[in-house]
Structures are given as C-alpha cells and as structure tokens.
Amino acid sequence: xxxxxxxxxxxxxAGFLAIAMQPxxxxxxxxTRALSRTDLKNLQFALEQIKHGRQIxxxxxxxxxxxxxDALRLHTAIAGSANGGVGAGLSxxxxxxxxxxxxxxxxPPALRADLQKKQVDLDSPATTLALLQLDAVVGVRxxxxxxxxxxxxxxxxxxxxxxxxxxxxxxxxxxxxxxxAARDLNVGEIIAxxxxxxxxxxxxxxxxxxIDAATVRTVLRSWGPGKFDAExxxxxKAVRPDGKPAATLIPPAFGLAxxxxxxxxxxxxxxxxxxFVANLEMQGQGTFFDPRLxxxxxxxxxxxxxxxxxxxxxxxxxxxxxxxxxxxxxxPAPRPPRGSFDAAAAKRGKALFxxxxxxxxxxxxxxxxxxxxNMHTPxxxxxxxxxxxxxxxxxxxxxxxxxxxxxxxxxxxxxGRFARLEDVIDHYDDLLSLSLSSSERADLVEYLKSx
Numbered sequence: 001x002x003x004x005x006x007x008x009x010x011x012x013x014a015g016f017l018a019i020a021m022q023p024x025x026x027x028x029x030x031x032t033r034a035l036s037r038t039d040l041k042n043l044q045f046a047l048e049q050i051k052h053g054r055q056i057x058x059x060x061x062x063x064x065x066x067x068x069x070d071a072l073r074l075h076t077a078i079a080g081s082a083n084g085g086v087g088a089g090l091s092x093x094x095x096x097x098x099x100x101x102x103x104x105x106x107x108p109p110a111l112r113a114d115l116q117k118k119q120v121d122l123d124s125p126a127t128t129l130a131l132l133q134l135d136a137v138v139g140v141r142x143x144x145x146x147x148x149x150x151x152x153x154x155x156x157x158x159x160x161x162x163x164x165x166x167x168x169x170x171x172x173x174x175x176x177x178x179x180x181a182a183r184d185l186n187v188g189e190i191i192a193x194x195x196x197x198x199x200x201x202x203x204x205x206x207x208x209x210x211i212d213a214a215t216v217r218t219v220l221r222s223w224g225p226g227k228f229d230a231e232x233x234x235x236x237k238a239v240r241p242d243g244k245p246a247a248t249l250i251p252p253a254f255g256l257a258x259x260x261x262x263x264x265x266x267x268x269x270x271x272x273x274x275x276f277v278a279n280l281e282m283q284g285q286g287t288f289f290d291p292r293l294x295x296x297x298x299x300x301x302x303x304x305x306x307x308x309x310x311x312x313x314x315x316x317x318x319x320x321x322x323x324x325x326x327x328x329x330x331x332p333a334p335r336p337p338r339g340s341f342d343a344a345a346a347k348r349g350k351a352l353f354x355x356x357x358x359x360x361x362x363x364x365x366x367x368x369x370x371x372x373x374n375m376h377t378p379x380x381x382x383x384x385x386x387x388x389x390x391x392x393x394x395x396x397x398x399x400x401x402x403x404x405x406x407x408x409x410x411x412x413x414x415x416g417r418f419a420r421l422e423d424v425i426d427h428y429d430d431l432l433s434l435s436l437s438s439s440e441r442a443d444l445v446e447y448l449k450s451x
Contacts, residue, residue, distance in 0.1 A: 054326025062284025207236025349447025372451025
C-alpha cells in the first residue's frame with residue numbers, strides 16, 4: 001500500500017475526522033466546531049510521523065548489519081558458495097520453509113508473472129539475492145556492493161518478527177501485514193545458519209563457561225517456529241526447570257494504543273522495549289539505559305557486558321523511537337474474518353465474560369487489559385514463575401485480547417503451554433472455581449474468537 005502525499009493525507013484525515021467528530025446524539029458531545037489550523041497542523045505532523053515510523057519498522061536496521069553480517073557472517077550463508085558466500089546458500093524454498101515472507105508489492109509485474117508461470121528458480125540462492133535486492137524479503141535487508149550483485153552484509157528490521165503477509169499471491173507471498181506476530185518464523189534456525197556464532201558463545205560463557213558453538217546452535221534450533229528468547233543474552237538460561245526450551249512466543253505489535261506494559265513479563269513501555277530490542281536483541285547501534293540490568297545475580301551476562309548503559313556514536317536508534325512509537329500505536333488489531341465465529345454464541349459469551357466468569361476484571365474492555373500497571377504474580381494466574389523471574393518485576397502481564405484470532409498458532413500464554421482457547425478457559429475455571437458448564441465454556445471461546 002502506497003501512502004498519499006503528506007498534504008493530501010492530512011487533508012483526507014482532517015475531512016474524515018471532521019465527520020467522525022460530529023455528535024451521534026446530544027448526550028455524547030456538544031463540540032461541533034470545525035478543525036482549526038492548529039488541529040490540521042497536528043494531524044499533518046501525526047501522519048508524517050506514522051509514515052516515517054512505517055519506513056523505520058519495515059526497513060531500518062539501526063546499523064545491526066555490523067552484527068548479523070560483519071560479525072556472524074550470516075549473509076555468506078544466505079548467498080552460498082556459488083554466489084561468493086559459503087555452503088549451499090538459502091534458496092527461496094528454504095527461506096519460506098523457515099518462515100521468512102515475501103512482500104508481493106515489492107515485486108515488479110514481470111517477476112510476478114514469471115512466478116505465476118513457474119518460470120522462476122525457487123531452488124536457487126541467486127533468486128533469494130534478487131529478492132533481497134528488491135527489498136522484498138520481509139524484515140531482512142541485504143547490503144550489496146556497487147555492482148548490486150555481490151551481497152556484502154545483511155541486517156534485520158522490526159518487521160522480521162512482527163509482520164507477516166496475507167498469502168494473497170502464494171503461501172508466504174502476499175501483502176505485508178505489520179504488527180502481526182511472526183508465528184511461522186523459525187528465528188533460531190535462521191541464526192544457527194550463521195558461519196560464525198562465536199560472538200554469542202563469548203557472551204554466553206559469562207554465565208555458562210563450558211558452552212561452545214555446537215551447543216549454541218543446538219539451543220537456537222530448540223526454539224522452534226514463532227519463538228524467541230529475549231532474555232537468553234541477559235541471564236544465560238537456555239532451558240526451563242522442566243527441561244523445555246526457555247524461548248517464548250513472539251507477541252503481536254498491533255492493538256497497543258492505551259496499553260501500558262505490553263511484553264509477556266512487562267519490562268517497560270512500548271518505547272522502552274523498542275530501545276531494548278533495537279540495541280540488545282537486534283544489536284543495533286544506539287543508546288540504551290536500564291540500570292536494572294546491572295543486577296549480576298538476575299542478569300549476569302547483561303551486567304558483565306554493560307547492557308544497562310549502552311552508548312554508541314553515531315546513535316542510530318534514539319532519533320527513530322518517536323516515529324516508530326507513532327506507527328506502532330496506529331496499528332489496530334485486525335477484525336476476525338466473517339463467519340469465523342458463532343455470533344449468537346459470542347453474544348452469550350460476552351455476557352459471561354463481563355458477568356459471572358468475571359474475565360473483564362483484568363481484561364477490561366475495550367483495551368482488554370488493565371488500565372494502569374497491568375501485571376500479576378504467578379500465583380494470581382496459577383502458573384509457574386520461571387519466565388516472570390527472568391524479568392525485573394517478576395510478574396506476568398495481562399495480555400490484551402483484541403486480534404486474538406491472529407496469533408493462536410503455537411498456543412496461548414507466553415510459552416504456548418495451552419494449545420487451545422478451551423484449555424485456557426478450563427485453566428481459569430479450575431483456578432477460580434467458576435463451575436462453568438460445557439456450553440458456557442464454548443460460548444466464551446466464541447466470544448474470544450470475535451474480538
């Protein structure tokens with residue numbers, strides 16, 4: 001989707017808002033004044049920020065190619081030996097198999113036609129390089145030499161983990177959908193392709209002195225699709241007490257307007273987490289400050305590596321946090337597809353949700369999380385404390401429920417421990433002694449599917 005010019009977009013939005021602001025009835029509002037020149041300037045500023053933020057979200061690496069390319073040499077594994085890299089290379093088929101997506105709107109018409117005619121070699125890493133040259137691989141940026149043919153480095157963007165496509169052209173190829181959790185993406189498998197994981201080994205040895213490159217790759221590959229371990233390079237805890245991988249599901253980045261803490265275990269606001277991820281997870285070149293990471297008992301790696309106070313010059317992250325924030329807050333949770341839930345059952349489920357089941361005590365409509373500090377102890381929600389203990393506040397966030405239908409793949413809760421919505425409801429029925437009937441549970445499921 002291409003943006004209108006800034007001026008036209010501002011005027012279009014102003015016209016829309018002028019209509020939208022008309023009172024539906026006298027009880028709602030008595031303000032019928034037209035938008036002022038200042039209002040229009042504010043709208044234009046907001047739209048410019050959203051447009052800029054969209055560009056950052058989709059295409060800005062924050063300079064992280066210094067890590068993924070220069071240090072890990074991931075680009076050489078993508079290119080393959082036939083294209084100046086190493087190994088077999090990453091073909092489009094292999095890329096799609098690990099959950100990478102292709103933005104069809106970045107493909108020229110001739111290439112789309114050739115794809116439809118099956119005249120494109122999807123088994124060749126050279127085709128992957130061509131897609132990178134077009135900026136068509138969602139969340140991955142290739143840096144090429146002056147000839148435009150040799151891949152010299154590679155970086156990643158926010159969209160890698162928080163965008164998908166609508167599959168409108170083919171599976172894994174379609175229009176980009178920003179904010180959606182990338183539940184097909186096997187992040188660990190992709191990182192494990194890198195020829196040099198020694199930078200990760202060196203960090204993890206702070207907490208695990210005996211770890212080696214082979215073990216690091218084993219840990220990365222244990223995560224599976226749709227999961228990532230954001231705390232691994234903070235505390236070095238690769239597995240849970242039950243022996244399962246410590247990685248958690250990638251959360252959506254839409255529907256965050258009005259939501260305070262928005263990661264599974266809190267940590268901070270939208271901009272805090274953007275700064276945290278851009279600097280410490282994506283390995284961008286910027287500034288980040290969080291003295292809680294100086295706790296050597298809880299975060300031995302982060303404390304030793306100085307992650308609580310990061311200063312890089314030039315700062316390629318901080319100037320982008322505001323427009324990135326604007327854009328993320330502009331992303332609404334998508335509505336469920338027509339016919340994907342039973343409307344009558346959902347209506348009954350809504351009455352239960354807001355009534356006897358008391359779900360709305362924590363999932364407060366219309367944001368479906370608590371206004372304020374939306375955090376709870378593990379005991380309050382009836383689960384173990386492992387992941388909560390890896391965070392500064394040792395609590396779990398009340399997850400917003402809008403758009404829940406889009407991110408059920410991989411299960412529910414932070415680690416996917418509940419495979420179905422029915423399992424979540426059963427958990428709370430037991431925990432809170434609700435004594436819901438089977439039909440009431442089914443109605444609640446339909447309501448959750450309708451959000």
